[in-house]
Amino acid sequence: MAVLSKPIIEPKSELSLIPVIDISDPESKYAIVKACEDFGFFKVINHGVSTELVSVLEHETVEFFSLPKSEKTQLAGYPFGYGSRKIGRNGDVGWVEYLLMNANLDSGSAPLFPDLSKNPATFRDVLEEYIASVRKMTCHVLEMITDGLGIKHTNTLSKLVSDQNTDSILRLNHYPPCPLIKKKNNGGKNVIGFGEHTDPQIISVLRSNNTCGLQINLADGSWISVPPDHSSFFFNVGDSLQVMTNGRFKSVRHRVLANCKKSRVSMIYFAGPSLTQRIAPLTCLMDKEDEMLYEEFTWSEYRSSAYNSRLSDNRLQQFERKTINHNKLLLKYD
Numbered sequence: 492m493a494v495l496s497k498p499i500i501e502p503k504s505e506l507s508l509i510p511v512i513d514i515s516d517p518e519s520k521y522a523i524v525k526a527c528e529d530f531g532f533f534k535v536i537n538h539g540v541s542t543e544l545v546s547v548l549e550h551e552t553v554e555f556f557s558l559p560k561s562e563k564t565q566l567a568g569y570p571f572g573y574g575s576r577k578i579g580r581n582g583d584v585g586w587v588e589y590l591l592m593n594a595n596l597d598s599g600s601a602p603l604f605p606d607l608s609k610n611p612a613t614f615r616d617v618l619e620e621y622i623a624s625v626r627k628m629t630c631h632v633l634e635m636i637t638d639g640l641g642i643k644h645t646n647t648l649s650k651l652v653s654d655q656n657t658d659s660i661l662r663l664n665h666y667p668p669c670p671l672i673k674k675k676n677n678g679g680k681n682v683i684g685f686g687e688h689t690d691p692q693i694i695s696v697l698r699s700n701n702t703c704g705l706q707i708n709l710a711d712g713s714w715i716s717v718p719p720d721h722s723s724f725f726f727n728v729g730d731s732l733q734v735m736t737n738g739r740f741k742s743v744r745h746r747v748l749a750n751c752k753k754s755r756v757s758m759i760y761f762a763g764p765s766l767t768q769r770i771a772p773l774t775c776l777m778d779k780e781d782e783m784l785y786e787e788f789t790w791s792e793y794r795s796s797a798y799n800s801r802l803s804d805n806r807l808q809q810f811e812r813k814t815i816n817h818n819k820l821l822l823k824y825d
């Protein structure tokens with residue numbers, strides 16, 4: 492299990508620092524763009540996703556994770572399926588168990604939804620309904636972003652994640668209370684639930700119960716705790732969107748710390764493009780004199796490279812362009 496080396500220091504918990512966006516107001520598009528530039532992270536309210544749907548999914552998720560371990564492990568698999576403690580295949584561990592599913596509802600082949608649980612049919616139906624509803628909200632937010640950026644075709648980003656072959660994922664995470672945190676021989680250290688990382692996709696949409704644990708990393712390197720809010724959604728910019736905006740938007744580094752008393756349950760929709768989608772800075776966002784900061788790649792290439800990396804790796808580094816116009820840099824810093 493992963494333990495942080497530093498003793499617990501309560502990180503800043505700046506409720507007011509995290510941008511809150513009312514997406515029912517079309518004028519919020521500029522605030523979303525600013526949030527993506529400043530933090531790569533924002534909270535969405537007035538989202539239109541049914542509260543009832545979300546609470547039924549949470550209930551079904553809790554029921555699923557409360558099944559005996561021997562039943563849950565019947566769903567163990569890679570990349571999709573049930574997992575516990577081990578995250579990915581490259582040695583990362585955390586105080587978490589999870590269920591990863593294909594969230595492409597249009598892909599002819601049925602997504603791998605669990606046929607276990609007390610009410611498998613309800614679980615499947617609610618998963619489908621949730622994915623459809625969150626995808627709709629995600630497309631709306633991506634359209635506000637393109638609009639806010641002044642891109643003529645407002646579906647430039649949303650079409651990537653509503654494509655028939657979109658490679659989107661739904662992840663259900665359960666962080667049980669961690670008794671080790673209270674133990675004296677732990678030296679009062681934090682226990683990692685989900686290690687620090689950036690999400691590789693375009694954008695991720697997180698909803699959790701009211702247990703804290705999520706933290707984001709600010710530009711100055713400090714971590715801030717995100718106060719949980721079960722009635723809102725948290726959006727975070729993924730690596731692919733950082734590339735498409737040529738570094739203007741930042742994919743936010745985030746992590747989850749385990750809690751000594753309460754269980755945390757989260758559901759994250761990772762909106763990804765199709766495998767063949769080319770990921771490169773959007774020319775419509777670039778001025779004539781701007782340099783492309785990244786080499787072009789396909790989502791399939793980036794996904795393979797990401798899945799061969801450790802959680803905390805800077806996955807974009809190998810795609811950064813080496814040939815920067817030095818004359819221009821000299822002029823800039825003269």
Ligand SMILES: C=C1C[C@]23C[C@@]1(O)CC[C@H]2[C@@]12CC[C@H](O)[C@@](C)(C(=O)O1)[C@H]2[C@@H]3C(=O)O
Pocket residue numbers: 570578579580581583591660662688689690691692761797798799800801802
């Ligand atoms: C250690 C890993 C887990 C991860 C694949 C990876 O090799 C690096 C990226 C990780 C991540 C983070 C965001 C999502 O939770 C995830 C499903 C994804 O697409 O990239 C996970 C991967 C995973 O859990 O398999």
Ligand SMILES: O=C(O)CCC(=O)C(=O)O
Pocket residue numbers: 662664685690697699705745746747757759
């Ligand atoms: O469970 C959470 O709150 C966040 C997990 C996360 O960042 C992820 O699954 O990529």
Ligand SMILES: [Fe+2]
Pocket residue numbers: 688689690695745
């Ligand atoms: Fe994440």
